[in-house]
Amino acid sequence: MTNGNNDTEALQSVGPGNNGGDGLVAARHLFHFGYNVVVYYPKKTDKPIYQNLQKQLHALHISFVDDFTGALSKADVVIDAIFGFGFNGNVRAPFDTVLDVLKNVKIPIAAVDIPSGWSVEKGDPGNGIKPDLLVSLSAPKRGVEKYTGKHFLGGRFVPPDLADEMGFNTPWKSHGGTEQCVDISQWLKL
Numbered sequence: 620m621t622n623g624n625n626d627t628e629a630l631q632s633v634g635p636g637n638n639g640g641d642g643l644v645a646a647r648h649l650f651h652f653g654y655n656v657v658v659y660y661p662k663k664t665d666k667p668i669y670q671n672l673q674k675q676l677h678a679l680h681i682s683f684v685d686d687f688t689g690a691l692s693k694a695d696v697v698i699d700a701i702f703g704f705g706f707n708g709n710v711r712a713p714f715d716t717v718l719d720v721l722k723n724v725k726i727p728i729a730a731v732d733i734p735s736g737w738s739v740e741k742g743d744p745g746n747g748i749k750p751d752l753l754v755s756l757s758a759p760k761r762g763v764e765k766y767t768g769k770h771f772l773g774g775r776f777v778p779p780d781l782a783d784e785m786g787f788n789t790p791w792k793s794h795g796g797t798e799q800c801v802d803i804s805q806w807l808k809l
């Protein structure tokens with residue numbers, strides 16, 4: 620993603636769990652990167668951390684919308700922060716409709732951690748959404764092994780001892796640097 624300008628509208632679709640929490644944080648960042656952000660957050664939780672994140676977005680005058688399809692028709696990009704690794708079973712309303720709409724959308728989809736509706740272990744259920752961009756957090760999950768779009772790894776949270784114990788090599792471990800986000804689109808194909 621490049622820097623936005625006030626003409627670029629990003630629709631942030633936010634789920635009920637921590638993946639949605641990431642989405643609320645991303646909404647704040649996108650605002651500060653210059654995007655015109657609107658948030659679809661139909662299942663809000665009462666936990667203080669989520670209330671505080673919403674408060675931060677209200678302070679930025681970011682709009683919260685109820686009409687997902689209407690908001691989508693005006694958006695230039697949609698961010699999928701509905702479900703991450705806590706998703707299982709059949710998608711319940713209202714997200715069943717939202718994911719169905721996202722399967723046919725023409726604008727780019729950027730997904731947080733795992734494309735919503737994919738299994739953390741088994742991946743795309745076959746007719747899942749196909750995001751153009753995926754940002755995996757801490758480490759790519761088994762389920763996105765066959766993901767073919769643009770793929771970034773974000774979140775430098777993994778202690779080296781744990782990485783060694785689990786047998787995975789982060790790009791930062793081999794390359795150092797100061798980036799918070801690294802393009803691993805080719806990395807997984809090696």
Ligand SMILES: NC(=O)C1=CN([C@@H]2O[C@H](COP(=O)(O)OP(=O)(O)OC[C@H]3O[C@@H](n4cnc5c(N)ncnc54)[C@H](O)[C@@H]3O)[C@@H](O)[C@H]2O)[C@@H](O)CC1
Pocket residue numbers: 634635636637638639641701702703704705706707708709710711712714731732733756
């Ligand atoms: N736990 C961690 O260490 C971290 C988690 N993070 C984020 O948190 C995500 C995992 O968060 P959670 O464990 O809260 O799980 P998710 O946010 O992936 O999903 C759980 C929520 O979705 C609902 N849900 C699950 N299956 C559903 C279905 N079939 N239909 C409708 N609703 C359904 C659950 O009721 C719950 O509210 C990660 O993917 C990542 O994005 C990151 O913030 C980094 C740290």
